[in-house]
Amino acid sequence: MAPTPDDAALLAGRRARIMEAMGGGVLLLAAAPERVRTGDVLYPYRQDSDFDYVTGFPEPEAVAVIAPDAPQRYLLFVRPRDPERELWVGHRAGPEGAVEQYGADAAHALDDLEKVLAPLLEKAPHVYHTVLRDDPLAGRLLGVIRRAQAGRPRAGSGPTAIREPGEILHEMRLHKDAGELARIRHAIAIACEAHREAMRSARPGMLEYELEALIDFTFRRRGASGPAYPSIVASGPNATVLHYTSNDRPLGAEELILIDAGAEQAGYCADVTRTWPTGKRYSAPQRDLYEAVLAAQAAGIAAVCPGVTLEAVHTATLRVLVEALVRLGLLEGSVDEVIEKDSYRRFYMHRTSHWLGRDVHDVGRYGIDGAPRPLEPGMVFTVEPGLYIADGGVPEAFRGIGIRIEDDVLVTATGHEVLSAAAPKGVAEIEALRAETA
Numbered sequence: 001m002a003p004t005p006d007d008a009a010l011l012a013g014r015r016a017r018i019m020e021a022m023g024g025g026v027l028l029l030a031a032a033p034e035r036v037r038t039g040d041v042l043y044p045y046r047q048d049s050d051f052d053y054v055t056g057f058p059e060p061e062a063v064a065v066i067a068p069d070a071p072q073r074y075l076l077f078v079r080p081r082d083p084e085r086e087l088w089v090g091h092r093a094g095p096e097g098a099v100e101q102y103g104a105d106a107a108h109a110l111d112d113l114e115k116v117l118a119p120l121l122e123k124a125p126h127v128y129h130t131v132l133r134d135d136p137l138a139g140r141l142l143g144v145i146r147r148a149q150a151g152r153p154r155a156g157s158g159p160t161a162i163r164e165p166g167e168i169l170h171e172m173r174l175h176k177d178a179g180e181l182a183r184i185r186h187a188i189a190i191a192c193e194a195h196r197e198a199m200r201s202a203r204p205g206m207l208e209y210e211l212e213a214l215i216d217f218t219f220r221r222r223g224a225s226g227p228a229y230p231s232i233v234a235s236g237p238n239a240t241v242l243h244y245t246s247n248d249r250p251l252g253a254e255e256l257i258l259i260d261a262g263a264e265q266a267g268y269c270a271d272v273t274r275t276w277p278t279g280k281r282y283s284a285p286q287r288d289l290y291e292a293v294l295a296a297q298a299a300g301i302a303a304v305c306p307g308v309t310l311e312a313v314h315t316a317t318l319r320v321l322v323e324a325l326v327r328l329g330l331l332e333g334s335v336d337e338v339i340e341k342d343s344y345r346r347f348y349m350h351r352t353s354h355w356l357g358r359d360v361h362d363v364g365r366y367g368i369d370g371a372p373r374p375l376e377p378g379m380v381f382t383v384e385p386g387l388y389i390a391d392g393g394v395p396e397a398f399r400g401i402g403i404r405i406e407d408d409v410l411v412t413a414t415g416h417e418v419l420s421a422a423a424p425k426g427v428a429e430i431e432a433l434r435a436e437t438a
């Protein structure tokens with residue numbers, strides 16, 4: 001679907017900022033390739049996050065060119081119209097549509113890529129093009145750049161450097177604009193509804209994938225494109241496997257279930273985890289561990305405000321978690337010793353936060369000049385401590401328990417906002433919901 005006038009203005013504003021940041025040269029971006037699932041069946045198409053952020057153009061086999069010093073500063077190369085193919089697989093904008101609906105100064109058929117780009121690159125002092133991607137379109141772009149470089153002795157000009165577009169784009173993507181925040185909020189609202197549905201519906205004996213199906217159904221019914229990542233529906237000991245996605249075990253009675261599921265809506269992701277009893281209530285040991293993770297998460301979230309670093313959020317979270325592990329007899333030694341020696345890693349082996357946006361593990365540097373970067377308003381990230389007690393050597397009652405509580409947090413001018421607060425996580429609130437069902 002072509003961008004609305006509001007979105008078109010946002011996209012044009014982004015391109016103007018990119019041009020300012022480039023210091024001349026030419027920036028090249030390729031659409032995501034289509035991928036074969038089996039035989040002649042493709043995976044559902046997902047546009048490349050950077051390409052979509054800059055163009056809003058939803059089709060594969062497309063290249064965007066930003067050239068601040070050229071007479072036409074924004075070019076699109078796209079698939080030509082083809083009534084026969086369009087009858088089978090749907091509408092193409094074609095070069096005319098790329099100009100009229102997507103705001104390109106000029107557009108060409110993708111077949112003309114090399115012919116049109118070559119003279120542009122011959123004059124460019126540097127080119128922004130990612131060498132991290134390896135697909136046919138990225139390869140074609142690299143070929144044109146190579147030829148322009150090889151022609152330098154003859155032409156007397158041509159690119160001497162290939163720069164990573166992420167240097168510009170990923171810093172921009174890290175600071176969410178109003179349109180992006182609206183989409184993230186929407187994705188998260190849908191995810192929270194799906195978590196509530198699961199809490200209302202789970203019964204011992206049900207298969208994990210039945211809950212996964214309910215979550216997917218809730219996502220799609222509310223207009224999300226689907227899950228932002230494969231949903232983790234992990235009952236009992238499966239919750240100690242960080243990226244468990246088999247989702248094929250029957251729910252036992254009196255155990256915990258960990259669900260890590262987030263919708264993708266209009267290209268933006270939610271990432272939310274809740275852990276709750278398959279029965280009506282948490283048992284005493286389950287509750288002890290759950291409240292430890294909850295308190296740790298609260299400490300991490302409370303630390304969030306402009307100027308603070310994700311490192312500090314992690315440290316605040318970790319301290320409270322380790323205090324509980326020592327108090328409950330799961331770890332020996334003082335809190336400082338446990339943190340110093342990393343002995344908590346047996347039970348908590350991942351970091352507390354990651355950026356969130358178009359990609360679930362979103363782009364943007366975590367450090368600048370070797371130091372953790374200070375948070376700024378408009379940044380969005382997760383706070384997701386957990387405990388995973390897979391092995392022995394701990395009191396019997398704690399074995400096989402996995403817990404994670406994950407919220408999505410926005411840095412505001414004065415502090416923070418928890419965007420996923422609509423998914424219940426307090427013990428009383430969850431037990432009240434479970435009492436209606438189990």
Ligand code: GLY
Binds near residue numbers: 384
């Ligand atoms: N769902 C992936 C993560 O929590 O990072």
Ligand code: MN
Binds near residue numbers: 271354382384406
């Ligand atoms: Mn996450």
Ligand code: MN
Binds near residue numbers: 260271272273
């Ligand atoms: Mn997650």
